[in-house]
Amino acid sequence: MTTTTSRPVGPTPSQITTKLPPSSTLVRKREDDNDLESSSLTKHHRVTFDSDVEVRIVEKWEKSAAVIQDAVRRALQSHTTGDDSGYEKVKAIYAPPEEGQEHASHIAIRNHTAALLSNVCMLNKDCADLVHSVLSSDWLGRSDDYVHLFVQFLANLVSAQGLFLADALRVLVENLTTTSPSQRQIHDLPSIPRSKYYSRAHRTLQFLLQVVPSACRILLSSLTTHFPHHNDSRRAHVVYVHNLLQIAEYAPVLQTDILALITERLVKIDLQVQEDLEDLAEDVEDGVVQHVPQTRLDSATFLDDDQDSDEESDTDEEMDEDVLRTRDITKSVEKMDRILDMLFTYYDQKASATSLDSRRSVVDVLMGQFQTIILPSHRSRHTQFLLFHFIQQSFPHIDAFVATCAQISFDKRRPAMVRQAAAAYLASFVARGVHVSSEIVVEVWDYISTELKRLHRESEAGCRGPDLTRYSTYYSLVQALLYIFCFRWRDLEARSDDDEVDNDLPSIYGEERQWRVGVKDTFQLNIFSKLNPLKVCSPAIVTEFARIAHHLHVIYVYHLLETNKRVRLSQHSGPSGYTRLNRETALTARKDEDHQHLDEYFPFDPYYLPKSKRWIEGDYRDWVGIPGLDDQEASESESGEEEAGDGDVEEATGTEKSDE
Secondary structure, three states, X not given: OOOOOOOOOOOOHHHOOOOOOOHHHHHHHHHHHHHHHHHHHHOOOOOOOOOOOOOOOOOOOOOOHHHHHHHHHHHHHHHHOOOOHHHHHHHHHHOOOOOOOOOOOHHHHHHXXXXXXXXXXXXXXHHHHHHHHXXXXXXXXXXXXHHHHHHHHHHXXXXXXXXXHHHHHHHHHHOOOOOOHHHOOOOOOOOOOHHHHHHHHHHHHHHXXXXXXXHHHHHHHHHHHOOOOOOOOHHHHHHHHHHHHHHHHHOHHXXXXXXXXXXXXXXXXXXXXXXXXXXXXXXXXXXXXXOOOOOOOOHHHHHHOOOOOOOOOHHHHHOOHHHHHHHHHHHHHHHHHHHHHHHHHHHHHHHOOOOHHHHHHHHHHHHHHHHHHHOOOOOOOOOOHHHHHHHOOOHHHHHHHHHHHHHHHHOOOOOHHHHHHHHXXXXXXXXXXOOOOHHHHHHHHHHHHHHHHHHHHHHOOOOOOOOOOOOHHHHHHHHHHHHHHHHHHHHHEOOOOOOOEEOOOEOOOOOEOOEEOOHHHHHHHHHXXXXXXXXXXXXXXHHHHHHHHHHOOOOOOHHHHHHHOOEOHHHOOOOOOOOOOOXXXXXXXXXXXXXXXXXOOOOOOOOOOOOHHHHHOOOEOXXXXXXXXXXXXXXXXXXXXXXXXXXXXXHHHOOOEEOO
């Protein structure tokens, strides 16, 4: 029987292969051993840091640009469902921190703006408060890179969401004033000059107008709204006008409207100054206008100057009321002087251009402003000298202006006040313009004489006495002739080549003055008519005319002036224009009939503004004394007197005398 031995299940010992632990374990142990060994060798070495490595503490809200972009997107989406927690956090980034709160970092603001740029299509009208916060932020004072990013955001915003166009333009216009919140000092950033703020705002505005050309009309409305009030400081006006003139350069479609806006506001300041001056004593009034201090600051200096000399001080409360009023008027005059000088400079650059169209546009713009702004505003004192200067640079321009004034003064469809003002402008320009030739003087004289003859023929039969209400145009034209004669009588003398002359009255000095035909006839026909213009015209003009006309043996009117002293204008004024001629007695004489006389306003009376008056030097005709009549005044002028004190017409209109 064979005995069998059972074998164990599995491999034999000789077949068993010893499995070692993974090599990584062994390696780690070896590395650990090496670490221990190396640490024992180097544990006494000191650790040093590279000084060139920037060490920055990461702020609690600072996240990567991608994380912020996703967070902003989710915040805008949640806002549409009523969850504003994330939305309010985004708004807080652009809001000025409250007291005790930390400022948002520049990187955080940049990343959030980039995120809004990426999600600009989601910024609809429901996000208006967020958009307003962003627009009102202090972006202008940051780095150039951030300004570039913000401009991209604005351009995409107004392109994708047109409803925010007006807000974007409003913010940019506010940044062209002196009170914009975007120009405040930014925490942890160096300050920049205000001129750089304005330059950045202009570049942004110019870019937006290129992106959205239709924005011009909206921009003009905003420019009008933000124009400083006439009581605001000189610096506020100078800075804003300077910026408006820059806009006119890169937005030519708005150039005419912008210049008209400046002129309109300048006229308001001009009129306010004249109204305030009328409340002052005459000697004080002359001192305010003629002794305004001349500042040497240019407009660029005003842009960067944070100090405003017009601001009120603590000592104002202690000053006398009249002193304060005089000081305020002086500041207004300085303000007007500065703006006019800026406009003279601007128009001069245009008028000096080689392009004929550019030169013509200056006169066209000024003529348009004259008819729509300057002429209808009564008693403007200085603004019209822009026209006075540039019109005289060309004979055709002089002729066109004279024709325009004559046409308006003869036009029955125009309001009486406008017609009277046009006659005053015509007379004052012809009398005062150095470059107005003798031929123009004669032509204007003939125009007015012909129109007066027609009006006299229509009115004489039904006239019962002088009446300014009914015959205002007639009287304004007569006064225009009197004024022109006082200044330009030499141009009305007959020349040797004239066919006809009036020489029937010899001079008391043994000379015979010969006058152009019709000069004496015009005076004789109108002065001694029932309309009696010398009773209605300005007494100062009438007195000076009588003095000169008598000396030159043109016409003698002193007996009529004596008679007129006893004529009551009130007896002939009224709707009907017909009442019985009465003579005054000592008991019935009225002390004041000024309101029934023509205004003695002549728009080109002497110009005293210290800085801008340089522009009309060589264009302006001063008063010239009458030979044999004003010798005493002329001698006083030669001996050092700057201005003769006699002459009623000079006292009334502020004209000057010289010995020329």
